[in-house]
């Protein structure tokens with residue numbers, strides 16, 4: 001995981017106030033402030049909305065990622081929440097983009113973050129309303145029975161923790 005100096009590379013390169021151009025005070029990794037004009041910009045973790053699609057029998061739809069980070073490894077669909085949409089809208093949009101299928105969102109499953117990560121994951125469970133398709137982002141798609149989840153090929157730390165929180169034991 002990223003060490004603190006790499007947590008906010010954009011801020012690490014910043015020296016001047018974007019509003020007035022004066023030299024700014026940088027409090028890495030959290031903020032940039034300007035005594036000359038009072039401008040302050042705070043840096044926050046970026047929210048990512050995800051869905052763990054479940055089948056009636058408890059199996060879990062996972063996709064093998066086509067792109068880095070985590071290319072070739074398994075996770076559930078999700079992506080960054082854009083300004084102008086809710087986390088729920090982002091979750092549904094990402095399922096459509098990655099698997100080309102509608103999803104019915106279930107309850108919030110959990111929120112995952114840690115100090116050395118730039119993102120904050122909002123994870124719902126859900127139910128796919130059709131058959132998922134392969135896309136550039138999802139080069140393999142499979143419903144895994146709980147005992148068959150590929151624990152040694154998880155794309156992210158949060159993938160494993162969120163799946164474990166389903167009550168699925170690591171085999």
Ligand SMILES: [Zn+2]
Pocket residue numbers: 017018019020021022034035036037038039
């Ligand atoms: Zn300024």
